[in-house]
Amino acid sequence: MELLIGQMFAGLSLGSVLLLAALGLSLTFGQMGVINMAHGEFMMAGAYTAFVVQRSISDAGVSLLVSIPLGFLVGGLLGLVLEAVLLRRMYHRPLDTLLVTFGVAIILQQAARDIFGAPSVDVRAPAWLQGNIELLGAPIPLTRLFILLLSLLCLAGLVLVLKATPLGRRIRAAVLNRDLAETSGISTRRTDQLTFFIGSGLAGVAGVAVTLIGSTGPYLGTNYIVDAFLVVVAGGVGQIKGAVIAAFALGVLQSVFEFSTTASIGKVLILVLIVGFLQLRPQGIFSLKTRSLT
Amino acid sequence: MSTFLQSRWGVLTGFAVGAVLLLVLAPTGLSVFNLALLGKFICFAIVAVGIGLAWGRGGMLTLGQGVFFGLGAYIMAMHLKLADAFLFGGSGVPDFMSLYGSGEVPGWWEPFRSPVVTLIAVVLVPGLVALVLGLAVFKRRVKGAYFAILSQALAAAFAVFLIGQQATTGGSNGLSGFRSFFGFDLKDPSNKLMLYSIAAVVLLLAVGTSRQLMNSRFGELLIAVRDQEERVRFLGYDPATIKTVAYVIAAVMAGIAGALFVPIVGIISPADVGVIPSIAFLIGVAIGGRATLLGPVLGALSVAIAQASLSSTFPSFWVYFQGLLFVLVIGFMPGGLASLPGLVSRLRRHRAEQHPTEQRKTEPAPPRPILAPESAPPATATEVPEEASR
Amino acid sequence: MTTPTLLPDGDPQAGGLRHGRPKYLEVRDLTVAFDGFVAVDKVNLSVTQGDLRFLIGPNGAGKTTIIDAITGLVPATGSVNHTGTEILGRKVHKIARLGVGRTFQTASVFENLSVLQNLDIAAGTRRKAKELLRRRKGMDPAVQEALEIIGLDKAADKQAGTLAHGQKQWLEIGMLLVQNSDVLLLDEPIAGMSQDERDETGQLLRRIAASRITLVIEHDMDFVREFATSVTVLAAGKVLSEGSVAQVQADKKVQDVYLGTAGMEGH
Numbered sequence: 001m002e003l004l005i006g007q008m009f010a011g012l013s014l015g016s017v018l019l020l021a022a023l024g025l026s027l028t029f030g031q032m033g034v035i036n037m038a039h040g041e042f043m044m045a046g047a048y049t050a051f052v053v054q055r056s057i058s059d060a061g062v063s064l065l066v067s068i069p070l071g072f073l074v075g076g077l078l079g080l081v082l083e084a085v086l087l088r089r090m091y092h093r094p095l096d097t098l099l100v101t102f103g104v105a106i107i108l109q110q111a112a113r114d115i116f117g118a119p120s121v122d123v124r125a126p127a128w129l130q131g132n133i134e135l136l137g138a139p140i141p142l143t144r145l146f147i148l149l150l151s152l153l154c155l156a157g158l159v160l161v162l163k164a165t166p167l168g169r170r171i172r173a174a175v176l177n178r179d180l181a182e183t184s185g186i187s188t189r190r191t192d193q194l195t196f197f198i199g200s201g202l203a204g205v206a207g208v209a210v211t212l213i214g215s216t217g218p219y220l221g222t223n224y225i226v227d228a229f230l231v232v233v234a235g236g237v238g239q240i241k242g243a244v245i246a247a248f249a250l251g252v253l254q255s256v257f258e259f260s261t262t263a264s265i266g267k268v269l270i271l272v273l274i275v276g277f278l279q280l281r282p283q284g285i286f287s288l289k290t291r292s293l294t
Numbered sequence: 295m296s297t298f299l300q301s302r303w304g305v306l307t308g309f310a311v312g313a314v315l316l317l318v319l320a321p322t323g324l325s326v327f328n329l330a331l332l333g334k335f336i337c338f339a340i341v342a343v344g345i346g347l348a349w350g351r352g353g354m355l356t357l358g359q360g361v362f363f364g365l366g367a368y369i370m371a372m373h374l375k376l377a378d379a380f381l382f383g384g385s386g387v388p389d390f391m392s393l394y395g396s397g398e399v400p401g402w403w404e405p406f407r408s409p410v411v412t413l414i415a416v417v418l419v420p421g422l423v424a425l426v427l428g429l430a431v432f433k434r435r436v437k438g439a440y441f442a443i444l445s446q447a448l449a450a451a452f453a454v455f456l457i458g459q460q461a462t463t464g465g466s467n468g469l470s471g472f473r474s475f476f477g478f479d480l481k482d483p484s485n486k487l488m489l490y491s492i493a494a495v496v497l498l499l500a501v502g503t504s505r506q507l508m509n510s511r512f513g514e515l516l517i518a519v520r521d522q523e524e525r526v527r528f529l530g531y532d533p534a535t536i537k538t539v540a541y542v543i544a545a546v547m548a549g550i551a552g553a554l555f556v557p558i559v560g561i562i563s564p565a566d567v568g569v570i571p572s573i574a575f576l577i578g579v580a581i582g583g584r585a586t587l588l589g590p591v592l593g594a595l596s597v598a599i600a601q602a603s604l605s606s607t608f609p610s611f612w613v614y615f616q617g618l619l620f621v622l623v624i625g626f627m628p629g630g631l632a633s634l635p636g637l638v639s640r641l642r643r644h645r646a647e648q649h650p651t652e653q654r655k656t657e658p659a660p661p662r663p664i665l666a667p668e669s670a671p672p673a674t675a676t677e678v679p680e681e682a683s684r
Numbered sequence: 685m686t687t688p689t690l691l692p693d694g695d696p697q698a699g700g701l702r703h704g705r706p707k708y709l710e711v712r713d714l715t716v717a718f719d720g721f722v723a724v725d726k727v728n729l730s731v732t733q734g735d736l737r738f739l740i741g742p743n744g745a746g747k748t749t750i751i752d753a754i755t756g757l758v759p760a761t762g763s764v765n766h767t768g769t770e771i772l773g774r775k776v777h778k779i780a781r782l783g784v785g786r787t788f789q790t791a792s793v794f795e796n797l798s799v800l801q802n803l804d805i806a807a808g809t810r811r812k813a814k815e816l817l818r819r820r821k822g823m824d825p826a827v828q829e830a831l832e833i834i835g836l837d838k839a840a841d842k843q844a845g846t847l848a849h850g851q852k853q854w855l856e857i858g859m860l861l862v863q864n865s866d867v868l869l870l871d872e873p874i875a876g877m878s879q880d881e882r883d884e885t886g887q888l889l890r891r892i893a894a895s896r897i898t899l900v901i902e903h904d905m906d907f908v909r910e911f912a913t914s915v916t917v918l919a920a921g922k923v924l925s926e927g928s929v930a931q932v933q934a935d936k937k938v939q940d941v942y943l944g945t946a947g948m949e950g951h
Contacts, residue, residue, distance in 0.1 A: 035439050086625055094439050095355045096624050099580065102573055103620025110613040226450040226569060229443045264458020267451040275430055275444065282434045511808060512816045514801045518794045525792050528755060529863055530780035530809035 005138035007259040008252055013144035013213070015251025016151035020206035021224050022231035022243045023158060024079075024199025030175040030238020031195050032091050035098040039228065040221025041108035042078050042200045046071035046207025047216040048116060050123045061126035067208045068150070075204020076197040083196040088189075105221070112218040120215035129212065143212040150209055154202055159240065161198070171195055175238040227254075234274050236284030246284075308588050309501065316494040326483045333490040333558040335598035336497050340551035342579045342594035343500040344544030349576070350584030351508060352540040353520030354437075358445035359548045359575050361452045362420035364567030366549030368456075369419060370556040371469040372403055373412035378473050380407075389471070394461045403462070409476055420549030421542050428538035435534075437523070446569055453568030468563025475557040486558075493554045497591070500547050505587050507543070516540055577616065580623050583632025593630065690829050690861045692895030698913040698928055700732025700897075707733040707866050709754075709784075709897045713762035714772075716746070716753050723749045724760070725921040733866070736893040738908045739901045741918035742941060747901045748789070750918075751869045755779055755786050766867060781809060785865030789872045791852035795845030799836050799855055802844050803827045806859035826862045834858040834888065850881035857888065868892075870900045874907060886911040917941075 021043060028034045050067040057063040082104060090097045125143050132139035162168035170191045173181040182188050210220065231250055235242030250270065257266030278284075320332055341359055348354045375388040376399070383389065387399055405411045427448070431441055457466045464470075478485040507513050519526050519533045526533050556562050565571070575594070582593025597619075605612035627633060700706050709731045716724040724746040731737045739747050753760035756776040764772040771779050794802050800823065807824050808816070823840075831837040834854040839847065844855060853873050860868050873889075874882045882904070889900065889911055902908050908915060908929060915932050917925040925935040932938050 029439070033439075035442070086621065090625065093628070095442060096628060098355065098357075098439065098442060099573070099576060099624045100621050103617040103624070105617075106570075106620075107614055107617035110610055110617070114610055222569065226443075226447050230447050233440055233443050262458050264455045267454040271444075271447050271451045274447070275427070278436055278440075278444075279430060279434055282436050282440075506819075507817070509819050510817050511804065511811065511820050514797060514820070515805055515808075515816070517796055518805055521794055521796055522792060525788075525794070526805075527776040528780050528786055529806050529859065530777050532775075532777045 011252035011255030040225030046204030076201030079200020344547035346590035360572035366552030424545030470561035583630030
């Protein structure tokens with residue numbers, strides 16, 4: 001029983017990383033129809049940011065607190081550049097953006113490899129995050145609790161931005177109906193850039209977070225990108241609520257499947273589950289209600 | 295049509311030249327080692343033919359061809375392992391199983407002792423998996439990016455599954471060390487030549503099949519589905535069936551390619567079938583021209599040759615180069631090299647229009663429709679949508 | 685060789701064929717609601733073979749939604765009966781196979797295929813798999829005839845994407861003909877056309893309508909007056925009036941609705 005609770009919690013923290021990764025994907029896919037395969041590499045960049053910061057700030061606690069906003073900035077700026085240089089020309093070709101950004105992804109991976117070397121590096125967790133707390137008799141690592149809280153905080157921040165700021169209204173308008181938003185005088189250009197910045201920044205934060213539970217290598221992003229996309233598909237494109245449910249469901253299911261079978265069969269089971277789920281709801285948990293045919 | 299690669303004579307000439315090159319010139323001109331290397335590239339080219347059909351003509355961005363390639367490959371590899379164990383080991387148990395596993399052959403390996411079952415399964419298993427997946431996905435109108443992501447997840451799950459089954463699939467080491475192929479010694483150069491020739495003939499057959507499909511009514515229908523899936527529905531066709539057929543054919547081609555890859559290359563491992571190799575299959579197709587017949591083949595061969603010659607000497611340079619290829623070709627030349635002649639002539643025409651040397655009579659422009667769709671609430675979608683991806 | 689005759693003898697007339705057992709399309713209590721908004725409200729409508737019915741009404745009256753519902757694009761309740769067969773609730777492609785064809789406001793032909801290929805695909809729903817896997821040889825007689833009827837016989841090998849707007853609409857009508865639809869549902873076929881193209885389209889409709897069940901959505905009242913054999917007026921999702929052009933124009937309710945909006949004449 002304790003083991004199951006521990007496993008469930010591991011699932012929640014995996015889910016919170018997936019959520020951070022998927023929020024940005026979901027926004028950019030929903031708003032611009034861009035499928036950004038390099039999103040995982042923005043995570044990787046965030047993780048290396050944490051590593052670099054810790055080399056100059058030896059106090060693990062301070063460096064973590066510095067790394068989080070810095071990781072956001074690094075991820076966000078990478079996203080901004082990608083959007084400005086490549087993707088803005090390709091909004092009407094979603095499938096092609098997938099392949100173009102895949103090219104960007106392998107370039108970034110190789111760059112990380114050439115800069116930081118192929119072996120993984122480790123980021124020390126601060127002392128106040130070492131150890132466990134007890135939950136119903138099960139030991140819960142503090143790092144995982146921290147990641148969960150961090151992702152919920154980011155989620156709250158994002159929801160606040162979307163609901164309460166003019167930028168958020170513009171984003172929501174563009175997700176619902178891009179053409180209409182444009183004809184209503186919304187500068188989709190600026191909105192796109194900001195969306196990309198925020199979405200990619202969240203990936204950077206996710207990268208900083210995963211340094212607490214594992215080591216950092218050039219291919220860190222590839223471990224998360226496919227699952228993050230599955231979250232977007234299952235949750236419904238452009239749907240924050242759907243992404244939250246799907247991310248945590250996927251994380252917990254994965255942990256539980258791994259616990260009861262093996263990691264490898266767990267992955268296959270999850271995929272079968274998602275294909276099965278799409279039979280019932282081809283548009284994901286939530287879908288945009290528009291009048292278009294698709 | 296517009297380019298040589300697409301014209302009837304272009305295709306026929308290319309076909310004949312290809313046959314002579316592959317079956318006469320290459321075996322006489324290349325060393326045994328290089329011939330085997332070319333054989334490997336040919337396997338990739340066979341996959342590319344299928345991708346050209348599914349993606350170029352059918353608009354299905356399949357990021358999971360590695361799965362079908364892997365199914366064919368692992369089925370063949372299991373058979374070779376069992377046959378070797380029977381021929382050389384006596385016990386009938388493949389070597390690695392005694393090392394990592396219980397030393398017993400699992401039940402699901404048993405059917406592949408039979409050569410006939412193996413050959414049938416190489417075609418049937420990838421085909422059936424694609425059929426089930428295709429129907430499940432396309433019937434529910436899951437398409438565009440959704441399909442691409444699902445197919446990619448399939449590749450990821452497949453690789454993870456293989457790695458996890460150390461005792462029965464060799465885990466991340468994969469299966470290797472094959473000594474015989476249906477009784478032929480794999481070390482013998484003449485048998486290597488035979489394997490190569492089989493691969494070359496299969497490639498030519500795959501191109502022939504693809505050509506027949508592209509030129510048939512089915513091929514026209516496939517383009518119609520790619521461009522306006524919903525419109526096809528209103529003519530009384532079920533687009534899901536049409537797409538599934540093309541998807542299954544692409545999967546079967548990948549499966550056969552995988553089965554040939556195993557004896558030619560001598561190893562199959564999860565690294566050959568996961569997410570990355572599955573996407574890598576696409577770049578050659580994109581470079582050559584995804585919607586053309588020969589573009590995918592030539593593109594896949596060129597990329598494989600370039601990779602073989604560059605990646606060993608400049609491994610990191612090759613990765614950057616490959617990344618750049620994706621960015622430049624897909625981003626700026628989506629039609630691939632096959633679209634170059636068209637681009638050039640369009641450019642020339644453009645120039646000519648800017649500097650008119652002679653007064654040309656121009657047709658009056660067609661009346662531009664000024665459509666006023668109903669904007670009040672109940673107006674539903676009256677346009678048949680573009681390829682649905684959002 | 686038997687040549688198919690896509691063209692019937694004679695002209696369409698109000699009420700359709702008077703002899704034999706004409707085919708019909710009967711819509712009963714058709715209701716379409718979007719998120720609680722009732723776009724089509726218990727519409728009753730019946731069209732008989734040989735009638736050239738026009739469906740008119742102000743913007744937002746639910747005209748296109750009715751066609752969408754009949755062809756299975758949007759879910760609806762009620763009943764749509766095509767000569768004894770209930771078609772409501774079936775899948776889009778099954779409805780099409782039952783002989784119900786439609787066009788779209790924005791002409792939607794396969795732009796990357798030739799005119800001939802477009803028609804050949806439309807004519808081919810009943811082809812066997814073996815036929816599909818073979819190359820197209822020669823020309824289906826029905827396709828040949830349709831090309832002549834829609835006046836595109838000289839443009840057979842042209843890419844459909846290069847056609848003029850009017851020609852695309854005619855190609856769509858041609859596709860309906862070879863598709864062998866008994867029910868033609870045309871959504872604003874003359875929108876954006878020049879006067880000459882409008883006249884030609886009107887003549888074309890007149891020529892093909894005598895043997896078919898034809899329902900045309902149209903805004904242009906001159907066009908309606910010239911070519912309709914009967915008219916149904918729709919407003920706010922309900923049938924307001926039905927009859928000949930003169931009858932509906934004299935209808936007080938119709939006048940009220942149109943005076944409240946754009947005006948029946950000048951649309």
